[in-house]
Amino acid sequence: MKDIGLFIKGLDVTALIIYSLLASFFALYLLYTKRKRLFHLPVGLLILYFIFSIASILLAPLKIAYANKLLGVVSAVFLAIGLARVIVSFVVDYLVARTKRTPMPQISRDIGLAIAYLIAIGIVLHLKLGVNPTSILTTSAVFTLVIGLALQDTLGNLFSGIILQMEKPYDIGDWVKFGEYIGKVSEINWKSTKIITPENETLCIPNNIIAKNIVANFSKPLPIHLAKVKIGVAYRHPPEEVISTLDKILVDIDGVLKDPRPSVRVENYGDFAIEYAVMFFVQDFEYEGLVKAEFLKRVWYEFSRQGIEIPYPIRMVYQVGKGEEYDGCRDETREYISYIKKVEVFSPLRDEEVRLLAQLARLERYAKGEIVVKEGDEGESMYIIVEGSASVVKGGSFITKLEKGNFFGEMALLTGERRSATVLADSGLLVLKIGKDEFRNILLANPDVARQMSDILAERRAEAAERSPEGGTGELKGVESERQALSVQIFKKIKSFFSIG
Template sequence: MPPEFQLLLAKSVGMAIAIYATVWLAFFIPFRRITSPPRHTVHLFAVSFGIWAAAKIYFPGETWINHLGAVLIFTTALFLWVLLDCFICGAWLVRRQKIQIPTIIRQLGGMIVVLTVGSCILKWGYGLELTGLIATSGIAAVILGFAMQDLLSNMIAGFSIHVTSAYRVGDWLLLGDNGDRAEVTEINWRSTRLIDNDQVSVEIPNGEIIKNRIVNLNYPTTEHAFRLKFEFDYDVPPTLAKQAMLAATTNVQGILQSPPPVAFLNKYDSNSIAYELRVWTRQAKLYNTICTEIQTKLWYEMKRRNIQMPLSSTTMEIRKSNGSANSALAVTMQAENAVSIALDCLTPEETKGLVGTGKTILFGPGEAIVTCGESGSSMFVILDGEVEVIGKSSGTEELILATLGTGNCFGEMSLLTGEPRTATVRSKLDTLVIEIRKNDLSPLIDANLELATRLGDLIERRQRELTAAQDGSHTNKPASSNAPLRRSLAERILVFFGQSST
């Protein structure tokens, strides 16, 4: 290779690199703020332009430069189309006009540009008549048509999906016979891409989708219903089973209260009665969350209502009665200890009487034990677990007022005076409580009216301690008692329990 040629080649390579870098930087700086800049086509255009310009400068008159020019024309046309698509479809229509152009239409436009420019280059640049090529390659076209049968089928199916608007990007679909749910993320000329609730990407050819039933959960509106199936033993009354299912839908994120949930008795099986629970939602992506929350809450509802799940015909149930007795005794002792602390004005005999008639209840995480504003005539003592006392801030946001643990109690004023609940109490963990109702306390007050005074003293003392804690009072001076308040509380307690206050 002559030294002169080597020098020209080195200069041309350097010039090509310099032109490439200049062109790339010229487009890179304004494209930084664009969500999907045309990076690949910018590189192709910059490379082809740099090589063509360097060859034109250092190798003028060479015939092979025409081939570089053809490549430059092709890459320039492709780059201009991508640039137009990026600014018109991606920036202006989507951001300002809020119009979403289907991906398949944009890809089809790119294919038309590529075929048109390629045909023009072959005809006017190389003198090739495409009609002659097509006419003389009929056999090849037939073979190619058979080979591309599936591809063409998917393309036609893709057009059909867009024309009929069967589904769009962002819609949730039911897939297959098993009813898997997935969100449409892209519809291109060959396939539809979806992401399911496990964040797994699924790509299905368009031709396969249109052959099956399409269930779109977002059309005509996002509001739709789905059903959960449950089985209950024949010993469980249908009314009780339906009540438990409906109670499990309260305070579940994503469930609509209008239309309300509905429970159905579906059929009688050999070992159980089958039920269905229909709920409505506008958020298809929360399907798994809604199902698991309902089923979790139903377990606690069944536990509280003494409902057992049906056993299969091949299941043998063996239970140890001694363990159950020991467990019940431990819970009773725990309840007596907790109640004696919460209501320290009671005698040991009165405490045992309350625990004996009280009802132990298990609540799951996130369940509301009492709700602000509702009527009530009972109090709760926490035997195990933890709860949050929730109020309302100036807006609609929840405000956590306190966190209570084992041994704490709440609802005393509702038990003693029948006042509505002043706050919502919600369990944070699995929480076991004992509920002391008006009917449980009434025999004790009937037998000893002085108990109302002791309970009034207890409430007055706790209110005084709470006020001192909120005011930051830490003085050693003993707090003065409020005799009128004690008398007022005692009188209200007696009146509420049907006793004379005189």
């Protein structure tokens, strides 16, 4: 019992009670938030405190004064440091964490711990040994100078980190640019700032280097970021046409903010092209690369469909004179002829008319997921699939799949009817587009073609009606007179649409 009394007498009861209460509360919080690692050091220091306190009591009968005093001071230091650690951790990891959305930078945490440790050790030395802490500082000036010279780079990083924390040009989670390096801030400590680059690499940049360079913060004052893309277009295309096309592309891209509004303007007349500046906002700098890539991809497809040329540095050589004789068909025109001849609607056309139509038609490319035609939209063109496949959707329901050689939109081409369904590209899709203007000259030169096409379209509609679930009761069911009436109706629409007398 005497030994137990000596043990209890040697404890700093007040400090131990405070330590225990704070440590218990903080331990429960860390266990709840699954951050048990932060509590390892305070527990270890408390164990060391008990070990040295017990050692001091066990050595007391030997009456070795300096040993007892040393063990008492060491145990008190462990208790004081542990108490300081718990208090700082409680403030930073509990109180501050509950009020701030972003975690406190490591450098601020380290500085707070260092100050708390120094205060704790100073109090122990003053109470246990009667040492005045200010006297230690004044007598170690030479030692401090030597250490300062030896660690000038390290101290430079430390003080640069402190200055950065005072000015706060960036926080953890911000996208920044330091010189040539761009990345997302993942940690700020006493020596360096760590960023994660778009390539998912971690860079540790010394704070003194950051303090000497220009810092660009892409996340402040607002996280939205302005992206800028330059596009060169051939001089033969009017600026209004190009700007309208680029505006249309921007509207359809996910990730481009509607407010602030995107803008397109002529920026420069280059050697080979008119240069356009396309500017739009994205939600965060992190998404800029993805949205730019999607925009540039859509530009290629849309420009290809519209016949807008993106030039590259070339030298044009014009040769005047007698050229080689040929049959009037390019290789691609011959290929177009083969596709057109397979379309039943065009079977009444003569060979020269098919050739003319093939020369006037043009190829269009669509990316996966792009809409070729939309249900309910006005139209005056039809399409023949050259490569890839497409899905037909009506009223939100899948109807059928179209493959190479299939065609759609013939009623819009010949009568101007609104699109009866939506057609979406399943993959990279290449189609041959035949428009009203390309077909007008053929009908004007050979009006009889319109009547023959009307018969074919009426036949196709009647067959489609017979195949439908309601075909048994439909008004078009296999009745010749009804087919003829429908043919006459379609013929009148064709004449009206193309203004044929």
